[in-house]
Amino acid sequence: MSEKGEILLVDDDPDIQDSLRIILESNGYKIRTASNGRQAKAALEETIPDLMILDIMMTTDTEGFDLAYELRDNPEFKNIPILMLTSFLDKVRHEGPGPFEFILGEQWPAHWLFEKPVDPKKLLAKIESILKET
Amino acid sequence: MNPQRTETVQRDLPGELHERKRIILRELKERSLWFIRLRWLVPPSILAGTAGARLLGAEFAAVPILLVAAFILVYNILFLLWGRRFGADPSQEAASLRRFARWQVGLDYSAMFLLIHFTGGAASPLTFFFIFHIIFASILLPPRSAYSFSILVVVGMALLPAAEYLGWIPHRALLFQGRSIDLVQQPFHMMVAWGFFAATVSITAFATSSIMRVLRRRIEDLTELSETVTELNEKLNTLYNVIQAIGSNQKFEQVLQAVTRELASVMEVQGISIKLLSEDGKFLRYAAAHGLPESIFRNRVVEVAKSPLNRRIIEGEPFITGQVTQREMFQFGEDLAAAHLQSVLFVPLTVEERVTGILGAYCLRPDRFGSEEVEFFRLAAGLVAIALENARAYEAVESLVKERAWFTMRVAHNLRAPLAAMLSMLEVVRGGYLGELNDQQKEYMRRMHRRVNTLLATVSELMTLASSRSEKIRVADEAVDFSKIATRIDRTFKDEAVERGLDFKITLPEDLPIIRGDSGMLEQMLENLVSNGIKYTLSGGKVCVTFSKGAANVRIEVGDTGIGIPSADLPNLFKEFYRAENAKAVEAHGTGLGLPIVKEIVEKHGGRIMVESEEGLGTIFVVVLPVEHRISAGDDSATESSLKNDTKAGDVNIHPTKEW
Numbered sequence: 199m200s201e202k203g204e205i206l207l208v209d210d211d212p213d214i215q216d217s218l219r220i221i222l223e224s225n226g227y228k229i230r231t232a233s234n235g236r237q238a239k240a241a242l243e244e245t246i247p248d249l250m251i252l253d254i255m256m257t258t259d260t261e262g263f264d265l266a267y268e269l270r271d272n273p274e275f276k277n278i279p280i281l282m283l284t285s286f287l288d289k290v291r292h293e294g295p296g297p298f299e300f301i302l303g304e305q306w307p308a309h310w311l312f313e314k315p316v317d318p319k320k321l322l323a324k325i326e327s328i329l330k331e332t
Numbered sequence: 333m334n335p336q337r338t339e340t341v342q343r344d345l346p347g348e349l350h351e352r353k354r355i356i357l358r359e360l361k362e363r364s365l366w367f368i369r370l371r372w373l374v375p376p377s378i379l380a381g382t383a384g385a386r387l388l389g390a391e392f393a394a395v396p397i398l399l400v401a402a403f404i405l406v407y408n409i410l411f412l413l414w415g416r417r418f419g420a421d422p423s424q425e426a427a428s429l430r431r432f433a434r435w436q437v438g439l440d441y442s443a444m445f446l447l448i449h450f451t452g453g454a455a456s457p458l459t460f461f462f463i464f465h466i467i468f469a470s471i472l473l474p475p476r477s478a479y480s481f482s483i484l485v486v487v488g489m490a491l492l493p494a495a496e497y498l499g500w501i502p503h504r505a506l507l508f509q510g511r512s513i514d515l516v517q518q519p520f521h522m523m524v525a526w527g528f529f530a531a532t533v534s535i536t537a538f539a540t541s542s543i544m545r546v547l548r549r550r551i552e553d554l555t556e557l558s559e560t561v562t563e564l565n566e567k568l569n570t571l572y573n574v575i576q577a578i579g580s581n582q583k584f585e586q587v588l589q590a591v592t593r594e595l596a597s598v599m600e601v602q603g604i605s606i607k608l609l610s611e612d613g614k615f616l617r618y619a620a621a622h623g624l625p626e627s628i629f630r631n632r633v634v635e636v637a638k639s640p641l642n643r644r645i646i647e648g649e650p651f652i653t654g655q656v657t658q659r660e661m662f663q664f665g666e667d668l669a670a671a672h673l674q675s676v677l678f679v680p681l682t683v684e685e686r687v688t689g690i691l692g693a694y695c696l697r698p699d700r701f702g703s704e705e706v707e708f709f710r711l712a713a714g715l716v717a718i719a720l721e722n723a724r725a726y727e728a729v730e731s732l733v734k735e736r737a738w739f740t741m742r743v744a745h746n747l748r749a750p751l752a753a754m755l756s757m758l759e760v761v762r763g764g765y766l767g768e769l770n771d772q773q774k775e776y777m778r779r780m781h782r783r784v785n786t787l788l789a790t791v792s793e794l795m796t797l798a799s800s801r802s803e804k805i806r807v808a809d810e811a812v813d814f815s816k817i818a819t820r821i822d823r824t825f826k827d828e829a830v831e832r833g834l835d836f837k838i839t840l841p842e843d844l845p846i847i848r849g850d851s852g853m854l855e856q857m858l859e860n861l862v863s864n865g866i867k868y869t870l871s872g873g874k875v876c877v878t879f880s881k882g883a884a885n886v887r888i889e890v891g892d893t894g895i896g897i898p899s900a901d902l903p904n905l906f907k908e909f910y911r912a913e914n915a916k917a918v919e920a921h922g923t924g925l926g927l928p929i930v931k932e933i934v935e936k937h938g939g940r941i942m943v944e945s946e947e948g949l950g951t952i953f954v955v956v957l958p959v960e961h962r963i964s965a966g967d968d969s970a971t972e973s974s975l976k977n978d979t980k981a982g983d984v985n986i987h988p989t990k991e992w
Contacts, residue, residue: 315755
């Protein structure tokens with residue numbers, strides 16, 4: 199299968215990491231993984247991926263957000279599209295600017311947000327459409 | 333801080349001293365002006381009297397009398413102009429006002445003497461008019477001045493006929509129908525008349541002055557009373573504000589600020605401080621200070637052992653007043669003196685017999701605090717202590733609530749995360765990424781997937797229910813834009829509806845009123861209703877969401893052409909974990925939490941939900957949300973009343989319906 203692009207998968211849950219890696223690799227993406235913000239930044243220093251899949255709650259409750267905001271403010275990384283994952287959407291709803299508003303809103307650093315578990319078909323379709331856009 | 337200080341300094345002056353004087357002077361001014369208005373009637377009356385007397389056959393020289401009338405007119409105009417120069421606050425011009433009154437009385441007397449002289453001297457009938465003047469003078473002037481004027485009248489009325497009798501001034505006899513009324517010819521008669529006149533004048537002056545003295549005292553009493561009432565009113569107001577602070581769930585800091593500001597203003601003192609006692613009882617920390625220079629309280633801790641006044645309060649004295657001149661009594665006496673503070677009043681803040689702090693008042697004048705003030709301050713301190721304790725408790729509860737919310741969130745995450753990972757891995761196996769499965773393996777995988785999914789949904793809904801039950805405070809109170817919600821609902825369910833072969837439609841009028849509430853919650857409510865509709869409607873059916881405008885409410889109908897709800901199940905529909913029999917047949921593993929959440933959310937918005945359903949034909953849920961509803965924590969009564977109001981307004985009620 200030809201490579202469609204490189205994805206940096208950041209999640210502290212090894213089971214999620216493994217299962218998403220298998221699904222995405224089988225669908226032709228090159229995958230690198232990181233388990234926290236620090237590892238993710240180290241990986242970004244090596245090569246810039248075509249897309250990032252980023253978990254929100256890792257070592258801290260908002261590690262994914264913190265990283266996303268940091269990247270957005272960095273001219274080197276601000277163009278990397280981010281697809282966020284969370285296993286607790288309710289938290290995002292209550293503390294974000296408004297339910298789902300961030301999906302299109304300017305102040306949100308991500309392109310999309312999925313609640314875990316994510317349907318592989320929907321995930322693949324979304325990745326494809328984001329990559330097509332950018 | 334500076335502007336506040338100057339303001340308080342001004343109020344520190346004994347304003348009440350001025351007040352009484354001002355009211356009495358205002359009275360004097362008003363009466364003087366009233367006399368000016370009354371005097372306008374005099375010249376026309378003289379004119380009319382002269383003409384009338386002439387017609388009746390009295391003979392006298394009219395010209396001098398008319399000149400006197402003109403004289404009165406002229407000086408009244410002058411008085412009018414003079415009177416206008418007095419400002420609204422007569423206390424600044426007391427001497428000038430008295431002079432104003434004295435001139436009026438003096439000139440009126442002169443005019444009277446002239447009139448009497450020209451109308452027959454001792455025989456003049458106008459003599460009796462002096463009585464009015466005596467009354468007026470007694471009303472206008474203090475008793476001594478009134479008596480002086482009376483003596484002046486009596487003496488004048490003795491001198492005038494005497495001078496005429498002795499021929500010092502010409503006598504102008506009054507002729508009536510040719511006959512002369514001339515007392516100058518009969519000195520004895522004249523003296524008797526004068527004697528009685530003198531007696532009448534004296535009695536009038538005495539009587540009027542006595543009445544006026546009583547009246548003046550009454551006015552003073554009234555003034556004093558009104559001052560007391562105003563003062564009491566202000567104090568009551570302050571106590572009321574403190575009580576309000578107790579009941580208002582204000583933050584600790586806010587209570588401190590409000591209370592010190594309020595007390596400083598009502599007690600008319602420079603500053604108020606609240607010091608709180610440390611746990612070990614050794615230190616007092618300034619928690620709030622109003623009107624005091626920062627150097628006194630900023631980063632300052634009072635050591636109880638070093639401050640005799642504070643120590644005595646903590647040891648149980650009900651109050652302490654102190655003079656700053658006794659430096660040894662204060663730990664920071666120098667700073668107090670530098671701020672020109674002269675006297676202090678300390679009372680304990682007591683909760684359940686335990687001193688928790690000290691309420692202090694600071695004044696620029698020495699010996700400021702009398703027993704009434706102490707009494708009031710102690711009363712206030714009792715309330716302040718309760719308010720502070722209450723605010724502290726409220727803050728503690730609030731932080732507990734926050735902690736619990738965080739805990740709930742963490743638990744939810746920890747429960748969901750493994751399930752999500754499990755489902756993710758199942759997807760890998762089911763998707764054949766690890767090699768093809770046989771049919772039996774596939775079937776078992778499918779069942780496993782479904783059970784895990786159900787568990788995940790149950791966890792989510794339990795968490796939502798728990799958080800909406802407990803965190804009443806977190807219901808947002810914002811303008812809800814239903815068009816946005818409708819767009820999102822459409823986006824969420826469009827694909828699923830197409831997949832299931834359903835016609836899904838949302839209708840929304842453009843002029844829908846904005847209601848206040850929590851958009852997120854309302855969206856979730858609709859999500860639950862629509863997802864039910866889609867779940868329980870077979871392919872080829874229809875699911876519609878219709879928004880419409882009612883009388884002071886927004887009406888949302890979620891209708892489907894699904895399997896319907898058996899009437900036996902209707903009463904239990906909103907109970908947790910309850911599922912209708914036929915629903916179990918469609919989906920074996922629903923959670924039974926969707927509708928209880930819907931009901932919870934509707935009630936939080938003061939609305940109501942109704943359901944109409946017929947088995948096999950479909951179901952319509954109708955949600956009515958009032959426009960005028962304020963979100964308030966645990967506000968059950970508001971829900972009640974808005975329900976009643978709705979019914980009274982003759983709101984549309986579909987039949988047959990059941991309401992919960």
